[in-house]
Amino acid sequence: MTQTTLPFLKGHGTENDFVIVPDPDNAIELPASAVAKLCDRRAGIGADGVLHVVRSAAHPEAAHLADEAEWFMDYRNSDGSIAEMCGNGVRVFARYLQHAGHVEPGDLAVATRGGVKRVHLDKKGDVTVSMGRAELPAGEVTVSVDARSWPARNVNMGNPHAVAFVESLDHAGNLYAAPAFSPASAYPTGVNVEFVVDRGPRHVAMRVHERGSGETRSCGTGACAVAVAAIRRDGADPATTGEPVAYTVDLPGGTLIITEHPDGQIDMTGPAVIVAAGEFDEAWLTETAFG
Numbered sequence: 001m002t003q004t005t006l007p008f009l010k011g012h013g014t015e016n017d018f019v020i021v022p023d024p025d026n027a028i029e030l031p032a033s034a035v036a037k038l039c040d041r042r043a044g045i046g047a048d049g050v051l052h053v054v055r056s057a058a059h060p061e062a063a064h065l066a067d068e069a070e071w072f073m074d075y076r077n078s079d080g081s082i083a084e085m086c087g088n089g090v091r092v093f094a095r096y097l098q099h100a101g102h103v104e105p106g107d108l109a110v111a112t113r114g115g116v117k118r119v120h121l122d123k124k125g126d127v128t129v130s131m132g133r134a135e136l137p138a139g140e141v142t143v144s145v146d147a148r149s150w151p152a153r154n155v156n157m158g159n160p161h162a163v164a165f166v167e168s169l170d171h172a173g174n175l176y177a178a179p180a181f182s183p184a185s186a187y188p189t190g191v192n193v194e195f196v197v198d199r200g201p202r203h204v205a206m207r208v209h210e211r212g213s214g215e216t217r218s219c220g221t222g223a224c225a226v227a228v229a230a231i232r233r234d235g236a237d238p239a240t241t242g243e244p245v246a247y248t249v250d251l252p253g254g255t256l257i258i259t260e261h262p263d264g265q266i267d268m269t270g271p272a273v274i275v276a277a278g279e280f281d282e283a284w285l286t287e288t289a290f291g
Helices: 032-039 087-099 220-233 282-290
Strands: 005-013 016-022 049-055 071-077 106-112 115-121 126-133 141-145 148-156 160-165 180-182 192-200 203-210 245-251 254-260 265-271 273-281
Touching: 005 087, 005 282, 016 032, 016 087, 032 049, 032 071, 032 282, 049 087, 071 087, 087 106, 087 115, 087 126, 087 220, 087 265, 087 273, 126 220, 141 160, 148 220, 160 220, 192 220, 203 220, 220 245, 220 254, 220 265, 273 282
Parallel strands: 016 049, 071 106, 160 192, 203 245
Antiparallel strands: 005 016, 005 273, 049 071, 106 115, 115 126, 126 265, 141 148, 141 180, 148 160, 192 203, 245 254, 254 265
16 A cells, blocks of 8 residues: 655744645645644644645635635644634744745735735744734623633634733633633633733733633734733724834743734734644544544
């Protein structure tokens, strides 16, 4: 029997790490069980998620976006579940496209389940992603860890977030399990939960439980949600002031700069690195998925 191998790469953005699976023609099956094994840090390659790289025209969920963006980021959480968006993932996805020779430094568009994202590849190494506008659903939300509870800001960045300002990041606990939230109707498909402390003027630090992945070293959409919540809390809404505002957001894996503009558009700037490339056995993947 002929053994077939499939290429992969490993990359990270502020230590939010991903297995990258190049598949321009959407020919590789990636059931949830296979994704989970790829992301397993002991039995697989290890990552917070999978970036399945597909041409938009070849994927049924993105074909309608092919005229706007050649490439589709088919993103999966480490448990195999499908996610609408991943901000750090978009930066690493764009860096991979450059690494593979598909794009040059400058501007490009990436299709995601959360819409088309505009990306700028800086020649110095940083990647800026236009993350779109935040939605701020009405209604009070509470998050809880152990015996503590906090009011949280409901922010949607193409995926759902609950942002809680706390006295100490230790109050978030170990974040292995998803923090409890109420009301349940606020997040029918689960939520990413951010715990935030102040570090200085327009400077915050956070920890995050990512839905489907547990605590991660970084979350791009989470950093955007945190900045949006902090801007509202601090009375600096650019739609009111007419001036863009930038917040520095420290995460366990590094620092991101989040800028909100008067029209509501949010830019996220930070590093993205390709660290390794290799191959895995297709038979192993098949056994993982169906064995």
